[in-house]
Amino acid sequence: MSTAATQIIGVASGKGGVGKTTVSINLAVKLASLGKKVMIFDADLGLANAQLALGIRAPFNFSHVLSGEKTLSEVIIEGPSGVKLVPGASGIQRMAALGPQETAGIIQVFSELEDELDYLIVDVAAGLSDSVMAFMSACQYRVVVLKNEPYSIADAYSTIKVMMQEYNLDRIYLVPNGVESQREGQRLYTSINTVVQNFLNGQVKYLHSISADSMVVQAMKASQPLVSYSPASLAARDFGDLAKRIMQLEPDVPLNGNIQFFVERVAAQLAAKVS
Numbered sequence: 001m002s003t004a005a006t007q008i009i010g011v012a013s014g015k016g017g018v019g020k021t022t023v024s025i026n027l028a029v030k031l032a033s034l035g036k037k038v039m040i041f042d043a044d045l046g047l048a049n050a051q052l053a054l055g056i057r058a059p060f061n062f063s064h065v066l067s068g069e070k071t072l073s074e075v076i077i078e079g080p081s082g083v084k085l086v087p088g089a090s091g092i093q094r095m096a097a098l099g100p101q102e103t104a105g106i107i108q109v110f111s112e113l114e115d116e117l118d119y120l121i122v123d124v125a126a127g128l129s130d131s132v133m134a135f136m137s138a139c140q141y142r143v144v145v146l147k148n149e150p151y152s153i154a155d156a157y158s159t160i161k162v163m164m165q166e167y168n169l170d171r172i173y174l175v176p177n178g179v180e181s182q183r184e185g186q187r188l189y190t191s192i193n194t195v196v197q198n199f200l201n202g203q204v205k206y207l208h209s210i211s212a213d214s215m216v217v218q219a220m221k222a223s224q225p226l227v228s229y230s231p232a233s234l235a236a237r238d239f240g241d242l243a244k245r246i247m248q249l250e251p252d253v254p255l256n257g258n259i260q261f262f263v264e265r266v267a268a269q270l271a272a273k274v275s
């Protein structure tokens, strides 16, 4: 049983297809295999969504919670290593229109999860939409996944800029993906952090880089997380190191609660944007 409050980690990228879902699910399964209680909230509507990557099929998803057809506990399913998943959430903008009673119901279930979960990992959609930012605002840690490619770097920087300047967010961590060496990832981090320091008057932090590894694609084809499919592979070992880095982070306890008010924070942020 966990002692600290649930730590919520938002995973964004700006551009799609750079490995957000791959990082989210492998980090989740790795943390779970290290004894942590983990849930993934799939707020990404991309094709290779978390369900497929985890190799599980969910009959219901978060949209059924939003429409009132199901409760949150009815849509949560369990995947490899006991990782829980709140499946794909189409129509996430509807969270802005949640009534107090519906919000209260969701908050109730999340607050029951507080004691059961060490980490909630939120795989957000690509882009810089209000809902992406609402989720990132509601998290304690913000992970930006990026590749060492011009478009991915530009989009990661835009994401960082919006999070810092428009939403006043800190605790932003970079995870370079698809690198040839840890050194390449560290260099990429340093160059971005220099620009962030010079132009945004802030800083981003570094976690760990994930190697380019053909086993990632094979695991995806086999509908299994890489860390279970091929634990000895280069990228799986990187995910192990990433998970350990995450476990070293100082836990953060925001004033308005961790997980129980997560949905309320997202909904409030969205409502503020709508009005």
Ligand SMILES: Nc1ncnc2c1ncn2[C@@H]1O[C@H](COP(=O)(O)OP(=O)(O)O)[C@@H](O)[C@H]1O
Binding pocket: 013, 015, 016, 017, 018, 019, 020, 021, 022, 023, 044, 046, 048, 177, 178, 179, 210, 211, 212, 213, 214, 216, 217, 220, 235
């Ligand atoms: N480190 C990696 N090495 C090789 N292929 C990768 C790596 N990370 C992701 N991929 C592949 O890139 C594609 C996009 O990854 P995905 O996690 O679905 O991106 P996103 O969620 O950002 O859209 C997938 O086919 C995935 O298997």
Ligand SMILES: [Mg+2]
Binding pocket: 020, 021, 022, 044, 046, 047, 048, 049
């Ligand atoms: Mg994805």
